[in-house]
Amino acid sequence: FSIWEVDHAKSVERLGSTQLGRGAFGEVRKTRWFRFEVAEKIFYGSNHPSFKNEVEILAGLAHPNIVPLLGYAIDNNRYSIIMELMDGDLFHLMQDRMHHKKSHDGPFTIFEAVDIMLQIGEGMVYLHNNKIVHRDVKSQNILFKKKKYIDGSEHICAKLADFGLSKTKENSSTFSNQTPNTGTTRWMAPELMSRGQVGSKVKSFPFQLDVYSFGMLCYEILTGAVPFSNTCSHIEVKRKVLDGVRPSLPEQCPDELKVLIQGCWHAEASLRPLFSDICKSLRRLRCSLMTCSLM
Numbered sequence: 598f599s600i601w602e603v604d605h606a607k608s609v610e611r612l613g614s615t616q617l618g619r620g621a622f623g624e625v626r627k628t629r630w631f632r633f634e635v636a637e638k639i640f641y642g643s644n645h646p647s648f649k650n651e652v653e654i655l656a657g658l659a660h661p662n663i664v665p666l667l668g669y670a671i672d673n674n675r676y677s678i679i680m681e682l683m684d685g686d687l688f689h690l691m692q693d694r695m696h697h698k699k700s701h702d703g704p705f706t707i708f709e710a711v712d713i714m715l716q717i718g719e720g721m722v723y724l725h726n727n728k729i730v731h732r733d734v735k736s737q738n739i740l741f742k743k744k745k746y747i748d749g750s751e752h753i754c755a756k757l758a759d760f761g762l763s764k765t766k767e768n769s770s771t772f773s774n775q776t777p778n779t780g781t782t783r784w785m786a787p788e789l790m791s792r793g794q795v796g797s798k799v800k801s802f803p804f805q806l807d808v809y810s811f812g813m814l815c816y817e818i819l820t821g822a823v824p825f826s827n828t829c830s831h832i833e834v835k836r837k838v839l840d841g842v843r844p845s846l847p848e849q850c851p852d853e854l855k856v857l858i859q860g861c862w863h864a865e866a867s868l869r870p871l872f873s874d875i876c877k878s879l880r881r882l883r884c885s886l887m888t889c890s891l892m
């Protein structure tokens with residue numbers, strides 16, 4: 598993937614200290630690359646395995662709902678990934694919206710929520726068709742950009758990001774070695790939690806791990822809250838999930854969507870829907886919501 602390598606000293610100019618975010622692997626800054634403003638993800642420590650993994654995976658992907666890689670740079674033992682600059686992540690957008698809202702309804706209208714779910718679903722279909730399991734689907738890893746239409750209305754474009762933990766199916770031996778730290782507990786499928794079964798279940802249905810997490814992400818999009826109460830410890834979350842407990846979906850959620858989300862977080866991985874079917878249902882639902890609004 599060396600065609601993606603850029604000369605950091607010549608082309609990248611860090612713009613002061615505009616930090617866009619920070620995660621377990623490093624920090625993300627707003628940077629100028631040639632004459633473009635871009636996002637630069639700088640990895641802590643040198644040659645972090647996650648850097649190589651993320652570049653290798655992103656270099657092979659091109660989809661409107663996946664954050665595009667523009668290049669990577671290795672400069673004085675600092676490893677960084679250059680990508681499209683987005684407006685932020687979905688988690689913080691939802692927090693802002695909930696903060697400024699007076700009602701207890703979720704951060705989005707049902708139509709907006711279904712539209713965002715569908716965009717992420719389309720990105721996931723493409724990813725799974727390319728035999729890649731994301732393994733860390735959650736609102737903090739979904740980036741967005743706001744687009745304004747001529748009539749002043751706003752549209753949220755959502756893109757999947759953070760492929761640091763992603764794996765290709767070819768690399769499937771690694772699926773049996775997942776530790777409970779793989780991914781984030783609140784979004785983690787039960788088969789990753791029950792140590793005894795990790796090997797066979799995870800290896801047989803690796804893509805269904807993302808479907809489970811997507812179900813939890815849909816809950817976040819509908820409510821603006823993280824799955825399970827904030828006060829619940831990771832151990833409590835695991836106990837609940839293994840006992841079959843799932844978050845309660847809001848009353849105003851259409852029944853078809855409830856059934857779809859409940860299918861996504863089914864305890865039995867093989868019974869969860871595929872992303873292609875999830876998108877079909879979401880497309881149908883979006884269409885009927887649009888028709889209702891026109892009547």
Ligand code: ATP
Nearest residue numbers: 617618620621622623625636681682683686737759
């Ligand atoms: P994690 O601990 O979740 O693995 P990480 O170190 O891998 O995090 P990212 O999740 O890729 O880092 O990014 C951290 C945060 O930086 C994101 O949640 C987002 O707020 C911000 N960010 C990342 N990429 C971009 C981008 N292209 N444009 C704007 N903001 C971004």
